[in-house]
Amino acid sequence: MAISDSLQAVKTRIAAACVACGRAPDAVRLLVVSKTFPAAAVREAYEAGARAFGENYVQEGLSKVDELVDLRGGIEWHLIGPLQSNKTRPVAEQFDWVHSVDRLKVAQRLSEQRPVGLPPLNICLQVNISGEASKSGLAPAEIAPLARQVAALPRLALRGLMAVPEPGPDALAQHQAMARLFDALKAEGLALDTLSLGMSADLEDAVRAGSTMVRVGSAIFGARA
Ligand SMILES: *Cc1c(COP(=O)(O)O)cnc(C)c1O
16 A cells, blocks of 8 residues: 555544544544654655654664755654663754653753754653563653653653553553543643554554554554564
């Protein structure tokens, strides 16, 4: 299927999932996950109307930002993969969002290194909602204290939370637990607007639970090698 067709099919899925649970059809943003796919595929998706792209690996993302510099003003680049504290500078300089912050040190460095001429770097904190040892992210109980500290840093805009629930019978419950955590932080007074939740296989569960941004790769670009 052409990228423009699969992109349209994913948008239709998202709108249908919204309507099925009584949400507005445009209540959920689509982040197109382009990891492992070349800059030419990003350009094709851009030409089909996509504007926000997610990358997992810092170096690969930076190469694409560079190759697509002619589109820079029209694209939002999101880092959704793990970030080591010694790799923060180019991310602070080149990306618009980081979804995978799970340590104060990384947030502090991003804040210090974000160029003053750019808008604040948008941040989500990553939650290990499945509790799997192999997954990145903080335990739910660790999120509120970090959220308060990150919200106080200059040059950053704390936007919300991100997670990768474990597929299986208990997936919807994990999505719902993320939504409760998100609502609890907002009830504390943090001005959050982004619950980054849902991928190709589970976006319907995520939308039903309250996701505001789904991150979709393989349903748009095909299976990764
Ligand atoms: C790869 C990836 C995605 C997209 O996954 P698909 O199943 O290809 O849609 C979303 N979020 C994160 C954090 C990822 O690493």
